[in-house]
Amino acid sequence: MKLKKLAKIRAFTLVEMMIAIAIAFTILGVTLTSSIALEKSFNSVDNYFATHMQQIRIVDYLARDVRRGFSVTSSLDKQTVTVKIPRYIIQAADSDATPSTIGTPRSPRLAISSGDYNINYGTATNQISTVLYQISGSSILRTEDGVVTTIASSTDNLIPETVDVELANTEYTTTAITFKPISVADRNGTVVYSTAYLRNRRRSL
16 A cells, blocks of 8 residues: 655745735835826826816906906006996996886997097996906906906916006007916916907007
8 A cells, every 4th residue: 555645835935925025015115106196197187277277267258358348457466457348238227228228239339539439338337337357365256346256266376467558549458367286386387368459449540
């Protein structure tokens, strides 16, 4: 009768176990570090494009109001903008309102003053709206006749800088809006420029 030989049981030595554990921890560390770096990168990109969309929204709102406006006034720090806009539609509280004209467009008329050609839609106080753009905390607010609308909100102030320029035959504003990305401290690469002409304001040639 022959006895079967038992198979030899093999195992890792202590040195081999230590090397395997070290390699596993290295791979895990690299994977974890890469995941964190990718997450930060995705967050930075998402923040950048979300804030950039807010820049475009500010430019759209401001350019629309400037094109409709009679005048644009910027504060000394160039971060508060006031636009005077005619009320194109006759409202019940207007001094020139009658039952048949309420809700109808107000007729424009040409006014010449000191060589300036302006298109007026009424000069009474209740026929002109005042629109104010200003920074409040981390938001940019648009206020029209006491009604406040939040145009943009960000973890860092979107800073608009508006300059009113008069040429020989027209008037326009240039606006630059910047923000500070969460990935870098430099905001110079985030500038969005806009130029809007006051359609109601023309000067003699």
